[in-house]
Amino acid sequence: MDSPTPTSQTLRPGLLLSAMFLAVTLPACGASAEAPQDAAAEQPGATPEGDGDAEGSAAGEDSSDAEDSAAGEDSSDAEDSAAGEDSADAEDSSDAEGSTAGEEPEPEAEPAELPGGGDTLFPDRRFLAAYGAPGIPALGVLGEGTPQEAAERVKFYAEQYQEHSEEPVQPAFEIITSIAITEPGVDGNYTNALDPELIEPWVDLAAEEDIYVVLDLQPGHASFLDQAQQYEEFLAQPHVGLALDPEWRLSEGQ
Secondary structure: OOOOOOOOOOHHHHHHHHHHHHHHHHHHHHHHHHHHHHHHHHHHOOHHHHHHHHHHHHHHHHHHHHHHHHHHHHHHHHHHHHHHHHHHHHHHHHHHHHHHHHHHOOOOOOOOOOOOOOOOOOOOOOOEEEEOOEEHHOHHHHHHHHHHHHHHHHHHHHHHHOOOOOOEEEOOOOOOEEEEEEOOOOOOOEEEEOOEEEEEHHHHHHHOOOEEEEEEEOEEEEOOHHHHHHHHHHHOOOOOEEEOOOOHOOOOOO
């Protein structure tokens, strides 16, 4: 005889109550376990721990990148500036060296051309000179007339003499610019030096007429150098030379 299938009425009352309690409490436990996580997600100011770490990491990386970038730019600027200064200094130095190295020494001045051509007096020419002191006829033909008359006269004689000379004959004035005298004179040197203004017209005309000029010194008790320096402005010109008369260089007591 088959036994009847148990029904709810035949189960023990305790087991039934236990099953009902589990059915009620299990959903409730699941809801309460999920609630804190959902609540934390729904709160406006709350940040999940994982998200906070990510944001902190991102902020740290951004800050580090910014600092590194700024440091890199400052370093790059400093290097560029230093490189630019070094380059500028190098260029300036190169320019200075190039300027110094590229400059060619100035050529030496060519010697001034003398009357009749060339830059040396001898041996390729012969001089024919009118001699004397301006305004003093007793000392020579230069004292007998004007500078222009003396120029015409000396050029005439140079032409006459040329047919007897193999070298070119150069006309000249030999002007006695200091004259030895028997009295001490103003300076006590037994010589009389002519005023340069008296000689200047003769020197100027000689340059125009291609005539050479010799300034003749008779120093007495003075020195040749002291007297020559009085006529330095004339001696600096290429057509003017200097003659020294040693026989008129007197010793003390002469």
